Amino acid sequence: MVISIPDLYDRYRECAGVSTDTRKITEGCLYVALKGDKFDGNLFANDALEKGARYAVVDNPDVATDSRYLLVDDGLTALQELARHHRNTLTIPVIGLTGSNGKTTTKELILNVLSRKYVTYATQGNLNNHIGVPLTLLALDDHYEMAVVEMGANHQGEIRLLSSIAQPTHGLITNVGKAHLEGFGGIEGVRKGKGELFDFLAETGGTVFVNAQSEVLVAMQKERLFREAIFYQLRDQYEILADNPVVVFKDEAGRVVTTHLTGRYNFDNIAAALSIGKFFGVPAEDANDAVAAYNPTNNRSQVIRKGSNTLLMDAYNANPSSMAAALQNFIKLDAPKKVVILGDMYELGEESPAEHAALGELIAQGQFDTVILAGQDMRYALASLPKAYYFPDKFSLHNWIMDNPFENTAILIKGSRGMGLESVVQFL
Ligand SMILES: CC(=O)N[C@H]1[C@@H](OP(=O)(O)OP(=O)(O)OC[C@H]2O[C@@H](n3ccc(=O)[nH]c3=O)[C@H](O)[C@@H]2O)O[C@H](CO)[C@@H](O)[C@@H]1O[C@H](C)C(=O)N[C@@H](C)C(=O)N[C@H](CCC(=O)N[C@@H](CCC[C@@H](N)C(=O)O)C(=O)O)C(=O)O
Ligand SMILES: Nc1ncnc2c1ncn2[C@@H]1O[C@H](COP(=O)(O)OP(=O)(O)OP(=O)(O)O)[C@@H](O)[C@H]1O
Numbered sequence: 001m002v003i004s005i006p007d008l009y010d011r012y013r014e015c016a017g018v019s020t021d022t023r024k025i026t027e028g029c030l031y032v033a034l035k036g037d038k039f040d041g042n043l044f045a046n047d048a049l050e051k052g053a054r055y056a057v058v059d060n061p062d063v064a065t066d067s068r069y070l071l072v073d074d075g076l077t078a079l080q081e082l083a084r085h086h087r088n089t090l091t092i093p094v095i096g097l098t099g100s101n102g103k104t105t106t107k108e109l110i111l112n113v114l115s116r117k118y119v120t121y122a123t124q125g126n127l128n129n130h131i132g133v134p135l136t137l138l139a140l141d142d143h144y145e146m147a148v149v150e151m152g153a154n155h156q157g158e159i160r161l162l163s164s165i166a167q168p169t170h171g172l173i174t175n176v177g178k179a180h181l182e183g184f185g186g187i188e189g190v191r192k193g194k195g196e197l198f199d200f201l202a203e204t205g206g207t208v209f210v211n212a213q214s215e216v217l218v219a220m221q222k223e224r225l226f227r228e229a230i231f232y233q234l235r236d237q238y239e240i241l242a243d244n245p246v247v248v249f250k251d252e253a254g255r256v257v258t259t260h261l262t263g264r265y266n267f268d269n270i271a272a273a274l275s276i277g278k279f280f281g282v283p284a285e286d287a288n289d290a291v292a293a294y295n296p297t298n299n300r301s302q303v304i305r306k307g308s309n310t311l312l313m314d315a316y317n318a319n320p321s322s323m324a325a326a327l328q329n330f331i332k333l334d335a336p337k338k339v340v341i342l343g344d345m346y347e348l349g350e351e352s353p354a355e356h357a358a359l360g361e362l363i364a365q366g367q368f369d370t371v372i373l374a375g376q377d378m379r380y381a382l383a384s385l386p387k388a389y390y391f392p393d394k395f396s397l398h399n400w401i402m403d404n405p406f407e408n409t410a411i412l413i414k415g416s417r418g419m420g421l422e423s424v425v426q427f428l
């Protein structure tokens with residue numbers, strides 16, 4: 001017989017954590033079997049129990065052979081409903097966060113700032129989708145005072161679903177940009193899709209944090225009635241003293257803060273975190289220290305010194321908006337020699353040729369010493385870049401870099417996740 005969500009919740013309360021992957025089982029956890037592109041998690045349920053899971057949630061009745069198996073209609077829906085049920089028992093502030101770019105960086109900054117005053121839990125890594133958000137919620141236990149939930153999406157309706165699970169009390173959209181255009185159906189589709197977080201907060205009497213420098217976010221705020229809207233980056237609130245190679249700024253009290261983050265765009269992320277910290281009463285000096293201490297990892301805008309070269313390693317992902325932000329930043333960088341190694345931007349659908357061509361024009365304005373392009377769609381950028389080196393695949397790119405070493409050079413490396421351009425570092 002199929003177990004009800006309240007009964008499943010009682011079993012969850014007996015467990016130490018939730019896992020959807022037998023390769024990461026922890027003792028006493030609740031294993032939830034999911035079906036993916038490659039595997040049917042039901043087939044690993046027995047393995048999960050043998051490895052120490054307390055119960056296994058399955059949606060295949062043939063697998064459920066004893067009382068340790070909890071039968072549900074659908075594993076994914078059960079995971080989501082369980083998370084929603086758990087969320088309903090929590091009374092802490094939950095900050096929901098989405099946007100086209102900078103979600104993970106902003107989330108980490110908010111976590112660091114809030115942790116100076118509160119026991120705070122935030123999305124681990126990038127676990128931000130229909131599976132990751134429920135897992136994030138289910139990781140919250142009674143000792144947490146605050147939660148920061150990152151929500152990712154590549155199509156309409158996704159943020160609505162994630163909001164209905166996380167039920168944020170506070171929310172922030174980092175920006176609305178040209179990312180995942182294919183699934184969202186163009187930039188207007190991105191605005192609508194990301195706006196689902198604002199819709200939820202307007203309907204439920206939530207508080208929004210709005211970047212006052214963003215016309216589109218201010219317009220989106222005005223289109224809805226919120227209980228409270230907090231604006232950040234107001235005129236004269238901060239003074240940016242430098243944004244290259246790292247952001248240095250003066251806070252509202254005139255204190256100078258030096259960060260590990262590169263680029264003006266990262267100041268948007270910083271200002272969001274400071275605004276949320278201020279709202280929740282984190283002392284400004286503590287918030288500044290938290291921002292100053294944060295150092296990005298995983299190829300997100302990392303500044304790496306290698307030999308005599310300085311690498312701006314930004315190969316985690318790429319889209320027209322973040323490419324433009326990274327290039328504008330790199331153009332301003334003061335360096336004797338500048339090289340860009342750029343890879344395809346994914347998930348742009350029919351707009352991909354035009355967006356890569358427009359990127360070519362932007363790169364041409366940079367007048368870089370060497371332009372190196374990789375990937376199938378980067379060929380559209382070549383029209384504006386007659387002197388660029390172009391490699392349809394990474395193998396030939398690696399060989400070329402090995403044969404043409406750089407010295408005393410600043411090198412920007414950026415492309416979509418699927419390009420995995422971080423592989424070039426070993427050859428530089
Ligand atoms: C379903 C799942 O969780 N899959 C993970 C699994 O994949 P795997 O290669 O093993 O194959 P299956 O998916 O077919 O596996 C089915 C289930 O079987 C389990 N299983 C498998 C083998 C085994 O020996 N034991 C098992 O128990 C398995 O765990 C599955 O439950 O493993 C991969 C490697 O660890 C994971 O990468 C894979 O995870 C998927 C991708 C996933 O969605 N994970 C979420 C927890 C998550 O949040 N991942 C984030 C990435 C989020 C993201 O891409 N966000 C986008 C926007 C959102 C787009 C949304 N529409 C979407 O499509 O996701 C963004 O731009 O930010 C992360 O991992 O960083
Ligand atoms: N505010 C911003 N505006 C434009 N681009 C940004 C901004 N913040 C970060 N980026 C770019 O996006 C890259 C990824 O940053 P981050 O992981 O924080 O974004 P994300 O939205 O979480 O991405 P994903 O959802 O794919 O994880 C950075 O390396 C940088 O190139």
Ligand SMILES: C[C@@H](N)C(=O)N[C@H](C)C(=O)O
Pocket residue numbers: 180316317318319345346347415416417418
């Ligand atoms: C990595 C994933 N979250 C993402 O951002 N995908 C886009 C398409 C990219 O890799 O650039």
